[in-house]
Amino acid sequence: MYPSRFNYESPSTIDEAIALLDAGRGEAKILAGGQSLVPMLKLRFAAPETLVDINNIPGLGYHHFDEGGALHIGALCRHEDIEKSTVIAEGQPTIAAAAPLVADPIVRTRGTFVGSVCHGDPQGDWAACMIALDGFIVAQGPNGRREIPVESFVTGPFQNVLAHNEIAIEAVVPAPRGEARGAYLKLERRVGDFATAAVAVALDMSGDMVLRAGIALTGVGGTTVNAAEAADSLTGSTLDADSVSRAAELAAAAAQPRSDHRGSASYKRHIVNTFTARALSGIASSNERAA
Amino acid sequence: MTIDEIKIGGMGASRRRVEDNRFIRGRGNYVDDVVLPGMLHMEILRSPLAHARIRSIDASKAWEIPGVRLVLTGDMMATRNLAWMPTLSYDTQAVLATDKVRFQGQEVAAVIADDPYIAKDACEAIVVDYEPLPVIVNPMQAMADSAPLIRDDKENQPDNKVFDWEVGDREATERAFAEADVVSKLELHYPRSHPSPLEPCGSIADFDRSTGKLTVYMTTQAPHIIRAAVALVAELPEHMIRIISPDLGGGFGNKVPVYPGYVISILASILTERPVKWIEDKTGNLISTGFGRDVYLQGEMALRKDGRILGVRMHTISDHGAFFSDAQPSKFKIGLMHSAFACYDIPSAHLTATGMYTNKAPGGVAYRCSFRVTEAMFFQERMVQAAADDLGMDQAEFRRVNFVRDDDFPHRTAFGFLTDSGQYGKCLDVGLEAIGYEQFLKDQEEARKKGRLLGIGISTMTEPLGAGNSREYDILGIKMFDSAELRVHMTGKAILRTGAKTQGQGHETTWAQIVAHELGIPADDIVVEEGDTDTAPFGMGTYASRSTPVAGAAVAMVSRKIRAKARKIAAHLLEVSEEDVEWELGRFYVRSQPDRGVTIQDCSMAAYSNVPDGMEPGLENTAYYDPPNLTWPFACYIATVEVDPVTGVWDVLRMVAVDDCGVRINPMIVEGQIMGGLTEAYAMASMQFITFDADGNCVGSNYMDYLLPTAWETPGFELHEVVTPCPHHPIGAKGIGECATVGGPAAFVNAVMDAVKHLGVRNVDMPMLPDRVHQAVTTGSDVSGMPPVRTDAP
Numbered sequence A: 001m002y003p004s005r006f007n008y009e010s011p012s013t014i015d016e017a018i019a020l021l022d023a024g025r026g027e028a029k030i031l032a033g034g035q036s037l038v039p040m041l042k043l044r045f046a047a048p049e050t051l052v053d054i055n056n057i058p059g060l061g062y063h064h065f066d067e068g069g070a071l072h073i074g075a076l077c078r079h080e081d082i083e084k085s086t087v088i089a090e091g092q093p094t095i096a097a098a099a100p101l102v103a104d105p106i107v108r109t110r111g112t113f114v115g116s117v118c119h120g121d122p123q124g125d126w127a128a129c130m131i132a133l134d135g136f137i138v139a140q141g142p143n144g145r146r147e148i149p150v151e152s153f154v155t156g157p158f159q160n161v162l163a164h165n166e167i168a169i170e171a172v173v174p175a176p177r178g179e180a181r182g183a184y185l186k187l188e189r190r191v192g193d194f195a196t197a198a199v200a201v202a203l204d205m206s207g208d209m210v211l212r213a214g215i216a217l218t219g220v221g222g223t224t225v226n227a228a229e230a231a232d233s234l235t236g237s238t239l240d241a242d243s244v245s246r247a248a249e250l251a252a253a254a255a256q257p258r259s260d261h262r263g264s265a266s267y268k269r270h271i272v273n274t275f276t277a278r279a280l281s282g283i284a285s286s287n288e289r290a291a
Numbered sequence B: 001m002t003i004d005e006i007k008i009g010g011m012g013a014s015r016r017r018v019e020d021n022r023f024i025r026g027r028g029n030y031v032d033d034v035v036l037p038g039m040l041h042m043e044i045l046r047s048p049l050a051h052a053r054i055r056s057i058d059a060s061k062a063w064e065i066p067g068v069r070l071v072l073t074g075d076m077m078a079t080r081n082l083a084w085m086p087t088l089s090y091d092t093q094a095v096l097a098t099d100k101v102r103f104q105g106q107e108v109a110a111v112i113a114d115d116p117y118i119a120k121d122a123c124e125a126i127v128v129d130y131e132p133l134p135v136i137v138n139p140m141q142a143m144a145d146s147a148p149l150i151r152d153d154k155e156n157q158p159d160n161k162v163f164d165w166e167v168g169d170r171e172a173t174e175r176a177f178a179e180a181d182v183v184s185k186l187e188l189h190y191p192r193s194h195p196s197p198l199e200p201c202g203s204i205a206d207f208d209r210s211t212g213k214l215t216v217y218m219t220t221q222a223p224h225i226i227r228a229a230v231a232l233v234a235e236l237p238e239h240m241i242r243i244i245s246p247d248l249g250g251g252f253g254n255k256v257p258v259y260p261g262y263v264i265s266i267l268a269s270i271l272t273e274r275p276v277k278w279i280e281d282k283t284g285n286l287i288s289t290g291f292g293r294d295v296y297l298q299g300e301m302a303l304r305k306d307g308r309i310l311g312v313r314m315h316t317i318s319d320h321g322a323f324f325s326d327a328q329p330s331k332f333k334i335g336l337m338h339s340a341f342a343c344y345d346i347p348s349a350h351l352t353a354t355g356m357y358t359n360k361a362p363g364g365v366a367y368r369c370s371f372r373v374t375e376a377m378f379f380q381e382r383m384v385q386a387a388a389d390d391l392g393m394d395q396a397e398f399r400r401v402n403f404v405r406d407d408d409f410p411h412r413t414a415f416g417f418l419t420d421s422g423q424y425g426k427c428l429d430v431g432l433e434a435i436g437y438e439q440f441l442k443d444q445e446e447a448r449k450k451g452r453l454l455g456i457g458i459s460t461m462t463e464p465l466g467a468g469n470s471r472e473y474d475i476l477g478i479k480m481f482d483s484a485e486l487r488v489h490m491t492g493k494a495i496l497r498t499g500a501k502t503q504g505q506g507h508e509t510t511w512a513q514i515v516a517h518e519l520g521i522p523a524d525d526i527v528v529e530e531g532d533t534d535t536a537p538f539g540m541g542t543y544a545s546r547s548t549p550v551a552g553a554a555v556a557m558v559s560r561k562i563r564a565k566a567r568k569i570a571a572h573l574l575e576v577s578e579e580d581v582e583w584e585l586g587r588f589y590v591r592s593q594p595d596r597g598v599t600i601q602d603c604s605m606a607a608y609s610n611v612p613d614g615m616e617p618g619l620e621n622t623a624y625y626d627p628p629n630l631t632w633p634f635a636c637y638i639a640t641v642e643v644d645p646v647t648g649v650w651d652v653l654r655m656v657a658v659d660d661c662g663v664r665i666n667p668m669i670v671e672g673q674i675m676g677g678l679t680e681a682y683a684m685a686s687m688q689f690i691t692f693d694a695d696g697n698c699v700g701s702n703y704m705d706y707l708l709p710t711a712w713e714t715p716g717f718e719l720h721e722v723v724t725p726c727p728h729h730p731i732g733a734k735g736i737g738e739c740a741t742v743g744g745p746a747a748f749v750n751a752v753m754d755a756v757k758h759l760g761v762r763n764v765d766m767p768m769l770p771d772r773v774h775q776a777v778t779t780g781s782d783v784s785g786m787p788p789v790r791t792d793a794p
């Protein structure tokens, strides 16, 4: 691979990294797992003057639930850490379901959860999970920290609201209001492929009552699609054939797919409908089994 | 005393591949590993547009970049008469574009610089002013009256047609159709694929002005042909050209043609008097080098009610891209397409073929097959299934009724090939038994009642391998023989060289086994070397599964020459006459006194120390082998699948493969070849195609979009064997490298079609993406896709 010439910096503290970004005046870029940025460098779609490699900053590889039940995922927590995490397997079903479907096993050893959300690829799997979960990003810049809901974090394909001198420090999933239930269904042509279409579902439930719902769609729009109407249609109701198919139809209506070599627009919409219904019915039937 | 042949790694031994020792340790020596003193680096600027006139090229900014040594454009190539080069199919191909670009990715300029980064920067600094022209991305568009003329560089080329061609008996076939009870028709497309070796193409040209010698390290499957081509095109004396093909990271047909990059690097080295390295990137490989397939079929079969095929009519329309540079050695314009139906006893057949230019990459190659045989067998087996369905006949029974019988060899096929051996019915039976055919049909019936779609697909075929006999096959007039040179050293160790060129097939392992079989020298005592034209005997290289049928036969023959001389030496050592000497593996003995004998090693020692009077010393020889015919392995592949009617996703339940490739030299390598081939077959059936949008942009220019299956989704394969030795091959082998790629795809497609045929669907084109299957299932109609891919407004 022959990228354009760039300077390479490897800070060991967050403050140093922020100072380097600040000095870069928009021409410096963070390098996390490199699984999106390096291909862009190779194709010369990205040609930053400076790469600020954050991999040598200690203490960012964590993920844990805090006392209040919120899940924190540090900037260097890899896809693989999440896939293998027992706390996430027990406590966060939407993310647990998506983890083995993100990229391929090799990419998962390097790529980061936070980097994926920052990258803003409409086909990124984690952004859909985060939107369905009402998650937010904690950003840090020269003037301190701020929280940005993922819903408004990504502004377009490969664009986010971070200032040039801000780093995303962690991603946070708020504590569920009831019992966290969820699913992530993805249609891919082959392991490691981006989604033809995928559906993230996150429900906070009390018994068979939906207290809060989030549904977001991958690969069927210019950015990750928040199927808010579909989700809202479930709030306060139970999961039965009618509510499930209504939500599935609303989700399909929210999708804005394009025809391409992965499939036609109408097919992708159909998959969103099918997968939303399958995800919700799956949750309903496992509820029944538990009851 | 008798040597255990398996223990010495002879015939039938699943000997570990000796080359893997260096490959798995990362110690292979590929072209890109070669570093020469003073070496410069070359990068090619490619066209972003599929069809455009070049108004101007301004390279002044590139020249200004420090470290840039040379910038070449088409005009500069033209001053050396190298802007265009001849192709293997007697057309011309642009080396660097002078007038127009004719496909996306076409070579427009080249920069030679101190390192590849500088070369790449300089390419970006070249300004090309293009005037876009209308684009043609499929042959139907190319035929339209209003179609722009792609090859306006050629005289006598009023349209976009490459050729019209026919073979077979038109009248007899017409009569068969007139008599038919049922005529079965099928139209489909075998999409464009790419051989996609993991190592892309590359070369290092090193012209030494002081000696006048040109050495080129090159990713080539056929180094001697390249030497001949360079001698003819560049007008350099042949003895001053040395082509070295080091370890190759796969070839699959992709590394047979001569590519512009090779030619440019050679000229660049002559001009700079420095070695010049060119290593293509993955995208360059996928968008500009030899592709596979891209053929449309209109097929018809004349059938009698009892299931007998009376005649076959095929019309193919092939897409050759911008230049007709098909890399094939036969005299037939559409390659061996007419090998179709060779395993069936058919009275009449007729094939017409039309080839068209389009604004796509040129260079149809035989991607893991003899040329066009993959298409031929796919069309055949899809037509066979459609015919069985149209007759309402069991698909296995339909095949059995029409197979050439075991006692009917040699058999002249309806298209004129001569097949020589096989047990087709037996292979089918082994396959049906293994898959549990009857039980599956019952399960399928039951499942269907519950709304589940199960399907079973069969593909049976015999394919011609091993191009070929010198009457019908040549490259640039050179006959398609192959060669082996064996030097047995004093201590009984040996070096074997052949004119073939391994790319992962395991020649270093297998050839030594043939020598071990013929001479009793342990395989570990034999080193095998290929790929250097200064040391290897002249040969035609490796493709079309020809190595074992042709070079492998030469290895056996040269070993026998060595044995004949060793026998004379043995007689001398044993002090008996030659007629009294008997041979058993590795040893000559006196017929009347079996315990009085000498080993082959004793003979080799004597060859250098104690030869009989009048005999030349040494134990070396060379054999050239011109095969009397092609070889005809047979295969039966059976897949079972389940289709999700809601999403169109299909999963392979089981895949059974029965291969009859004649005698197996190294069964493990044979099985590896079959599994690799089936994986590629599965890829083509399920996910893989090089397609284009309406503007001629290649969709599939990297591994995110051109999909190679991983271990994750590739189904398990259950392998079985039947052995019918080839009657004319010295060791009875038929070749196996390509059978599974050739015969495999139809098994998968037939299985999916079997699952959905009751819904009214007869065809879904490959790749059977879930979208396409879903559309077929919901509309009850065929999905025969024609590029470009559907795109709509954002």
Ligand SMILES: Cc1cc2nc3c(=O)[nH]c(=O)nc-3n(C[C@H](O)[C@H](O)[C@H](O)COP(=O)(O)OP(=O)(O)OC[C@H]3O[C@@H](n4cnc5c(N)ncnc54)[C@H](O)[C@@H]3O)c2cc1C
Binding pocket: A029, A030, A031, A032, A033, A034, A035, A036, A037, A038, A039, A075, A101, A102, A103, A104, A107, A110, A111, A112, A113, A114, A115, A116, A117, A118, A119, A121, A123, A124, A125, A126, A162, A166, A167, A168, A169, A192, A193, A194, A195
């Ligand atoms: C073969 C392959 C297949 C893939 N398949 C999938 C898939 O199926 N689904 C999927 O979702 N993804 C897929 N990906 C992308 C992968 O998940 C990436 O790991 C992820 O998108 C980016 O994470 P990263 O850590 O590698 O980020 P990098 O590549 O290092 O960075 C990506 C971008 O985010 C910015 N960035 C990174 N971290 C931060 C931070 N802490 N603060 C601010 N900005 C930051 C970088 O500057 C850069 O612009 C695939 C990648 C490959 C190579």
